[in-house]
Amino acid sequence: MTIETRVDGKRSTVFFKANVKTEKTEFEATVRNVSTGGALVEVEPGQELAKDETGIFIRNNIEVGFEVAWSRPGKFGIRFMMDIDHTAMMRKIAPMKTNVIRESNGRPALKTRRKIA
Numbered sequence: 001m002t003i004e005t006r007v008d009g010k011r012s013t014v015f016f017k018a019n020v021k022t023e024k025t026e027f028e029a030t031v032r033n034v035s036t037g038g039a040l041v042e043v044e045p046g047q048e049l050a051k052d053e054t055g056i057f058i059r060n061n062i063e064v065g066f067e068v069a070w071s072r073p074g075k076f077g078i079r080f081m082m083d084i085d086h087t088a089m090m091r092k093i094a095p096m097k098t099n100v101i102r103e104s105n106g107r108p109a110l111k112t113r114r115k116i117a
Contacts, residue, residue: 011035012086022055031059034086038069038079048076 013033020029020041030042039057049055053068057078065081 016059018057018059020049020055020057022049022053032075036080036083036086038066038077039086040075040077042075045074048073 011033012035014031016031017028018031018039018041020027020043025047027043027047029047032040032042034040048071049068051068051071055066057064057066057080062084064084066078067081069077069079071077
């Protein structure tokens with residue numbers, strides 16, 4: 001039996017897209033779990049990063065530096081350069097919605113784009 005102790009906090013099982021950027025490449029990846037200290041990242045075959053490679057992990061306007069802790073075909077684990085609030089990465093950002101403002105006669109007057117909560 002294996003017991004795992006994590007000093008960097010609770011790991012959350014997730015399924016969301018994020019961007020991975022290094023000096024050599026930039027691509028979209030699928031995140032399978034995330035914690036305050038790192039994440040498990042799934043990628044297309046051939047996109048795996050090498051152990052100790054560094055880059056920037058981007059999700060929900062949050063950018064954090066990382067180092068690859070381990071790498072296997074189709075996935076790799078990253079260690080964030082600083083602890084993060086991983087729950088902020090899991091939040092869904094509302095898309096922009098188009099509202100139609102109507103004139104007093106009921107006809108559409110103009111369209112505006114604003115974020116609606």
